[in-house]
Amino acid sequence: MSISIKSLLAFMMITAFFCSSASAKSPVEIANEQGAYIGEQYAPHGTMVIAARNGQILYADHPDIKWPPASMSKLMTIYLVYQAMEQGKFTKNTKVKVNDKFYAISQLPMLSNNHMRLGASYTVDELLQTALTDSSNVATYMLASLVDKNDTAFIDKMNQQAKALHMTHTHYYNPVGAPNNLLGPYKAKGYPEDDDNFSSAKDYAILSQHLISEFPDILSYTKKVEVTIKKGTQDEETFHTYNHSLEGAKLGYKGVDGLKTGSSDTAGFNTAITGHKNNMRIILTMMGVMNWYDPPAEFNRNIMANAIMDEIYQRYSYQKVLAKGKHQLGDQEVYIANDLYDIVDKKQKGTLKYENGKVQYEYKRQFVDRDDQPATVTYEDYKRYAMKKFVSDYFGWIVGLTTLSILLGLALLIYSLMPKKKKTS
Template sequence: MRKPMNKLFLLVVAAALVLTSFVTSSMPVYAEELDIDAESAILVDAETGKVLYAKDPDAALPPASMTKIMTEYLVWEAVENGDISWDTTTQISDYAYEVSSNIDSSGIGLTQQQDYTVEELYAAMAINSDNGTTIALAELIAGSESEFVEMMNEKGEELGLPEFKFVNSTGLDNESLGDNYPEGTSPNDTNLLSARSSAILAAALVNDYPEALEISSIPNKEFDDETIENWNFMLDHDSVNLEQYYYEGVDGLKTGHTELAGYAFTGTAERDGKRLITVVMKTPSIEKRFEETAKLLDYGFDEFETQELFPAGYQEEDEETVPVARGKEKEVNVGINEGIHVPVKSGEEELYHLEYTVDEERLNDDGELEAPVEADEVIGTVTVVYDGEEEDFGYISDEVSEESYDLVAMDDVEQSNWFMLTLQSIGDFFVNMFQGAFNWVKGLFS
């Protein structure tokens, strides 16, 4: 039986942290007081995609092992598509074996000529951040890590990540891979993600494959006659050395550290049915990445509540109708046919209004809808606008957000029959003729 090197090392690190850090304050932290000790950070409501706080969220930085969130997503997708199953077995290549043997890079020491299931490899990757198991999964799914990297970048485009570059499956710097760096990349390459991109990726994993949290929330697990430990200290490790970092509701997601990346963490927590996603990048220490995450989570849970700001049937004042041409009525009531729910900061419930945008393709040259119009027919979009003084960070992306809603007609407007349309045309003719004559006479005396 191998010595539990990871567990021993983890306990040594934890003990050192006890001597060098302080218990995170349980006092609520407010926006004007938030001072996140990270180069980049973001806090997102997972359900709506609303950004509750951001600090330089679009800076592309090395994510280190947070890269594995993309690898995890592609494993779940491959299982869902039937390409592999959790019981599928594979053996360890020389490359994966060499990386896994390096205890300086979360290596747990895999054995060659031994069958490992996808479930076993995934657990070691998601819990202990093992790099060898990550490479083994990449090779199993795509045939080689090089081809897997292509899949990673294609999925990044598909998910709408704004700033990203994947050069390997693990998050290690390519220079640490020796001659094994993937084809199409350079030996000096490193993965890049912004905090926003990492949050979008995390939201995709959490929302598309929530079962992933059942694994990322495991503090420790037996693997190949060894106990592997989770580097997420905010879980309940049942250890006095780590209890100061425990945060109720945290169930993921992925830590990261390299010399180039510093200490990073993509976290997620759920309380009372509300899930938040946090990212901190390039924090100065192990303890700081968890302390700063706790600040963000406190702010999100204490200060924001998802509320129905506008109920179904709501109509914005002074914009209740849109003109209709060739109809039995000259206008139609418009509004929303479903309630709009938004994470709102305490005391700011009244600082929002709706902005309507009618689809121009639905309007004639005079800016009118053409009859007939049916109730609940979508005629445009509605956007929620914040009128407060604090910075509005908007939504995480177009793909994830619920910023726009349907603007619908609230009544039926039938088309007038030919007789009424004829009378209307005659009436319009005389009105226009009279108006023209009036303007001509008025011009004589001006």
């Protein structure tokens, strides 16, 4: 019964948090307050911002609404590719040949965003850059083939990984994010439905957090505004980023170095953005801005994202909230082992909570995943710490003096046991 009550209370707290977030300023309102002129028709279907470090939710507006991620689906494919490389299945230097299947996929109407020559070879490094910057569908299929040659088995892995990451509103039908009906004969046999992949802003915040924390190498690809593949060969191609918030891009925002956009006629314009500023990395996910056939929508997506990031960086900061050393806790003196750093909210006053040998900075907040927790550092009674430190600092002397005392004691004992010479007169 107690478990059920705790679960109910947790659910009520999360629901209340999201309801209050949803009733807060919308992305359109935030952008317009900063001088933009964006109509309500451009309001995203779902938006979320989290701190990459600990998964703390910094902003949420309808984050659980299911929506097609479009080419942001490629982030899950690339997550599995990085996992496979970590397991030693292949390396960035591994080459993949453009076979008949890959060549045909690159030629499909409404699906080809770059053309590959039949028989050409690409390294994993080149395919990662092409998939992330150009959002190449064929490059993504080529990468997926290294993880599992069977398309159905690979998509099974995508859905299994989504479940493992607690992405509860996500389901994949293909590795690239195009509407499944556009794949024609290349739809996976186990996923024949003419459906879109679907997910949510919250789920993609979770996926992005895992990608960045587990495989930060991805940022070496996503930070580039322009890239050239196979320079000086007949297969040379130059690609420009679709992430207009990338530092150096058209609507560049200081510190932004990733991550991936996604757009289609069914999804409109989506984005997953990450940036590091003021010693704090954040992740912003935005789903469903207007539709694919509205030219301003592509840029309004980034105008709203930039405005939200401005608000986040003005409100939140990552700071030291407790210095290591001796502190008074009521009638007890305690020793804090390390400096405690955490995210500080200017709109809320936090307190330090000491419990079971750990201290954390506490205020009303929520985290994107149930496994995320506030930062903690350990503490102990100061007298106990001082004694341990004394022993540690003078261990050599203590051992030496103890050994010397034992030896002297033994010498005296031996001396006392030795037979005494009788005095002669």
